[in-house]
Amino acid sequence: MFGRMNRRYDVVVVGGGPAGLAAALGALDSGVSRVLVVEREPEAGGILRQCIHAGFGLHHFREELTGPEYAERFVTQVMDRDIDVAPHSYVTGLAVDSSGHRLVRVLSERGGLATVECRSVVLAMGCRERTRGAVRIPGTRPAGIFTAGLAQKLLNLDGYLPGRRAVILGSGDIGLIMARRLTLEGCKVEGVFELMPYSNGLTRNVVQCLDDYGIPLHLSTTVTRIHGRDRIEAVTVAPVDETGRPDAARAWDVPCDTLLLSIGLIPENELSESLGIALDVVTGGPKVDSTLATSLPGVFACGNVLHVHDLVDFVTEEALRAGRFAGEHARQIRRPRDAIALVPGANVRYCLPHTLSADRPHTVYMRAKTRMSPCILRVGNLLERRLRFVVPAEMIHLTIQPELLERFYEDRLQIDLLPVDGGGVP
Amino acid sequence: MYDVAIIGGGVVGCAIARELSRYHLRTVLLERLAEVGFGTTKTNSGIIHAGQQTTPGTLKGLLEVRGNAMFDQLQRELGFGFRRCGELVVAASAEELASLERMKADGEAKGVPGLEMWDAQRLRREEPNLSLHLVGALFAPSAGVINPYEFAFALAECAVQNGVELRVEQEVESIALRDGGGFRIHATVPSGPGAVQAGLGAVKAGPGEDSVAGVDVEARFIINAAGVHADKVAALVGADDFIIRPRRGEEYLLDRRLEGIVTRLIFPVPTPASKGILIIPTFDGTLMVGPTAHDQDDRFDVPTTTEGSEEVFATVRRLCPSLDARATIAEFAGLRAVSDTGDFIIGPSRVPGFFHVAGIQSPGLTASPAIAVHVVELVGRAGLPLVEHDQFNPHVAPPARFATQSHEVRQALVEADPRFGRLVCRCELVTEAEVHQAVDHGARTLDGVKFRTRAGMGRCQGGFCTTRVMQILSRRLGVPFHEVTKRGAGSWLVIPMAEDREAAMTEAGGMSAGDTTAGAGEEAPCSDA
Known part of the structure; x- marks a missing residue:
């Protein structure tokens, strides 16, 4: 029930975005009955609430939805199946009592600072945007510098334009979407500037959000200086060499009153860190086994808090699984311990989960370090797939069936992305 | 008059x-x-200096030692963030050690309390993350950090x-x-x-x-x-x-994750121009590194620069090798008012x-x-009659900081005022009650709230709290949302969308931020094996 929060649950889900909502449903599917979703906003749905453009759900629902529509389908199911959702609520900490129950501390206006007891916890806090400080853009500190997501929230949820003449740094998907959105609202977008020689967003977004509107994408170019005392007045941009160093001789100034930053997302793991959960330095999220359990017993993770996804459909898939395993854990069902470490090899930035077992199918997610076309995906000496191309911006997923691991007796399985003509095929 | x-x-x-x-x-x-x-x-570095680094016989030197001694009482009266964490001036060579000995003697002559020379072994035991090349340090226990x-x-x-x-x-x-x-x-x-x-x-x-x-x-x-x-x-x-010739200094604030890497202020041996680039364990737990020192003519322009960032990190890494520019969450610069005397x-x-x-x-x-x-x-x-007020109240009520309280105190705060149950800033755990308090105590702008409550100072740098704080300021100041500013005249934040544009909000088709078909091409790698 929306707005209800009892003192005892089987599973508590931290975060009511797409990951949290699916995790709650997954938990219920596993046979538990008491599930709570803790959400800091007044409504569930997470970042999808401000993603008013279409294009969500092509994998999961086989149809094209807007962000709020995609979220609504899950909110409706959550409400129909009597899952409790506590809005305006925030998890401040987690402890374990002497009988092994998890104690979740929840802060809210209505409930004060409450303690909720449960057997399993699912972390689904999502991610946050990288800011100016993280990339150290030199210059002054005027008003008018926003992360793309904050600008999207101001525009789509609050009804305010961030400015009239914008420059966008970084070609992440939110930045591309905002380039189109601002243009439609009458704000002139001077261009999108990307440090890397390729876009960090999906190809489709580059075409549909920039090309279709005549907004230039400047690759291998970055903002080297911010100008303006009270409000931003201009930025200096410059091409960069292969090492990312700007060439000051070829720099030029772009007058603007707004700078949007779309320079990457970081899993939001302050709570995980405060609990002492082991994190992966590459993904920025928890280390998880094949049940998506973290290093803290009874605590699971899924969605963008685990690793940054580009498609919400995969968040949903991952979160349904995490919820099911969390529910099983609450019912004291135990799975065999994983015996195989999954290790990123050539041109693989990361792969998840960190370990596998040989008793059931596993979905593995991974990202390439650099573009490769065509490409061989090799899983140890068990499997090879030919891929037309891989790019860092698009996550790769793979299902490994148990038959494949039946006669695998090693403890380490490496995944490589190899060039086709580079001797990758034995 | x-x-x-x-x-x-x-x-x-x-x-x-x-x-x-x-x-x-x-x-x-x-x-x-x-x-x-x-x-x-x-933009100040926020250091209460012990006093041993300033030239003896100057007005600076005299008022510095006197001022330092006043801070405990001021803190009790005014409740600002202040901690005497002590400072270490570290030496990388025998010559520098010798100059620290002279500095110690000068400081003692000025009345700086508790100065001690530390050898390399003591330095390693107390601050194990400092560079192994350092040979000793001068410790001044009365130095502190403050939120200026x-x-x-x-x-x-x-x-x-x-x-x-x-x-x-x-x-x-x-x-x-x-x-x-x-x-x-x-x-x-x-x-x-x-x-x-x-x-x-x-x-x-x-x-x-x-x-x-x-x-x-x-x-x-x-x-x-x-x-x-x-x-x-x-x-x-x-x-x-x-x-007055402005001397610009750049500072770099690092992620809270680095809290505890050093526990005292770490100074290099100073040069005549500046006390050098240092490591500051701020009152709030984050580390700050800087400042640079570059003279300029402009009295308003306070940019940070690529050169400044490189200079700061190259220098502090010689003192503490684990400090990495990638941990930066914010950067800023300020102007020192340097006189020709x-x-x-x-x-x-x-x-x-x-x-x-x-x-x-x-x-x-x-x-x-x-x-x-x-x-x-x-x-x-010079003739101003100084007749003491018997009503003078030296105290102001310090803000109630939710983030730093125990579970029990937090519970009591929420029970007394439910606005403590509404979170405004998730990085620094700032509640709505604290934002209201900041307005009660004079905040009129986004920065005014930020510097009073820490809302917006954390790692997301305002991504989450900006609209929440703007809404509260709008209500409290009785101005429309779009008239809330970052720090006063000219620093506007948003423009209201014209009503006739509302219709245009229903956007024509297109794909999305997170969504498109097929991850990696026609031979999709999502097949079962």
């Missing part, structure tokens, strides 16, 4: 205002920016509570000598009406004060505490006996009644309370 007008609401002007508020006087504090402490003070903006806010609030009038967004344009003594100060307002900040509410320009043409303020004495603009202000009455300029000018408090560069923050006592004494000697 006021008895005293103070020009400049930085930490020095605010300290003087509070000191004057002990007496039966009419005092006005004029500040150019939207709030006090928004200039050099806000909180200090300025509290000083100003205390002064206002004891009768000082604070006028913000007042830029002094001319100063005329009045017939019969005293001065007439003409101040213009950068944009919009100037506010008289008194008690809880901001009061618009008074009756008869034309907010476009500016306002006139008459005063018997003027104290010029205008920081990097002090020589320009002095020139308005022909008292420009010195030149090499020392503080405090006292009467050649124009009777016009007093200088100029050239207050490092250790100006440390010295500020002692400067205030010193200058009030000098103005008293």
Whole structure:
């Protein structure tokens, strides 16, 4: 029930975005009955609430939805199946009592600072945007510098334009979407500037959000200086060499009153860190086994808090699984311990989960370090797939069936992305 | 007519205002920016120096040691963030060790308490993350870290509570000598009406004060505490006996994850130009590194630079190799007011009644309370009657910080005021009640709330809290959402969407931020194996 929060649950889900909502449903599917979703906003749905453009759900629902529509389908199911959702609520900490129950501390206006007891916890806090400080853009500190997501929230949820003449740094998907959105609202977008020689967003977004509107994408170019005392007045941009160093001789100034930053997302793991959960330095999220359990017993993770996804459909898939395993854990069902470490090899930035077992199918997610076309995906000496191309911006997923691991007796399985003509095929 | 007008609401002007508020006087504090402490003070390194690094025999050296000793009582009265964490001046060679020995002797002669020489072994035991190349250090236990903006806010609030009038967004344009003594100060307002900040509410320009043409303020004495603009202000009455040259310093604030890497202030051996680039374990737990020191002519332009960032990290990594530029969450720069005399300029000018408090560069923050006592004494000697107020209240209520409280205290806070149950800033755990408190205590802008509550200072740098804080400010100040500013005139944040554009919000088709078909091409790698 929306707005209800009892003192005892089987599973508590931290975060009511797409990951949290699916995790709650997954938990219920596993046979538990008491599930709570803790959400800091007044409504569930997470970042999808401000993603008013279409294009969500092509994998999961086989149809094209807007962000709020995609979220609504899950909110409706959550409400129909009597899952409790506590809005305006925030998890401040987690402890374990002497009988092994998890104690979740929840802060809210209505409930004060409450303690909720449960057997399993699912972390689904999502991610946050990288800011100016993280990339150290030199210059002054005027008003008018926003992360793309904050600008999207101001525009789509609050009804305010961030400015009239914008420059966008970084070609992440939110930045591309905002380039189109601002243009439609009458704000002139001077261009999108990307440090890397390729876009960090999906190809489709580059075409549909920039090309279709005549907004230039400047690759291998970055903002080297911010100008303006009270409000931003201009930025200096410059091409960069292969090492990312700007060439000051070829720099030029772009007058603007707004700078949007779309320079990457970081899993939001302050709570995980405060609990002492082991994190992966590459993904920025928890280390998880094949049940998506973290290093803290009874605590699971899924969605963008685990690793940054580009498609919400995969968040949903991952979160349904995490919820099911969390529910099983609450019912004291135990799975065999994983015996195989999954290790990123050539041109693989990361792969998840960190370990596998040989008793059931596993979905593995991974990202390439650099573009490769065509490409061989090799899983140890068990499997090879030919891929037309891989790019860092698009996550790769793979299902490994148990038959494949039946006669695998090693403890380490490496995944490589190899060039086709580079001797990758034995 | 006021008895005293103070020009400049930085930490020095605010300290003087509070000191004057002990007496039966009419005092006005004029500040150019939207709030006090928004200039050099806000960008200060936040160090209360022990005093051994300053040249003996200077006014600086004298007021620094005196000022340092005043901070424990000031902290009890005003509740700003302050901790005596101690400082280490570290040596990388035998020559540097020898200069630390001289520094120790100088410091002891000035009365700096508790100075100790540490050998390499002691240094490693106390600060194990410092470079293995360091051979020893001078330890000064009385040094500390402070949140300089909180200090300025509290000083100003205390002064206002004891009768000082604070006028913000007042830029002094001319100063005329009045017939019969005293001065007439003409101040213009950068944009919009100037506010008289008194008690809880901001009061618009008074009756008869034309907010476009500016306002006139008459005063018997003027104290010029205008920081990097002090020589320009002095020139308005022909008292420009010195030149101020701004010296820019860049600072880099690092992620809270690095908390505890060092526990004391870490200084290199100083050079004549600067105390060097240092590692500052701030009061709030984050590490800060900087500042650089580069002279410039512009008094408004405060950029950070690529060169500055490289200089800072190259230098601090020699002291502590694990400090990485990638841990930066925010960067900023400030201007030191460096005078051509090499020392503080405090006292009467050649124009009777016009007093200088100029050239207050490092250790100006440390010295500020002692400067205030010193200058009030000098103005008293020049004829200002100093009759003590028996109603003077030295205390201001410190803000209730939800984030730093125990579970039990948090529970009590939420029970007493449910607004403590509404989270506004998730990185620094700031609640709605604290934002309201900040407004009660004088915050008028997004930065005013940020520097009073820490909302927006954490790793997401305002991504989450900006709209929440803007909504509260809009309600509390009685202005539309889009009139809330970052830090006053000109720093607007958003434009309201015209109503006729509402229809256009239903966007024509297209794909999405997170969504498209097929991850990696026709031979999709999502097949079962």
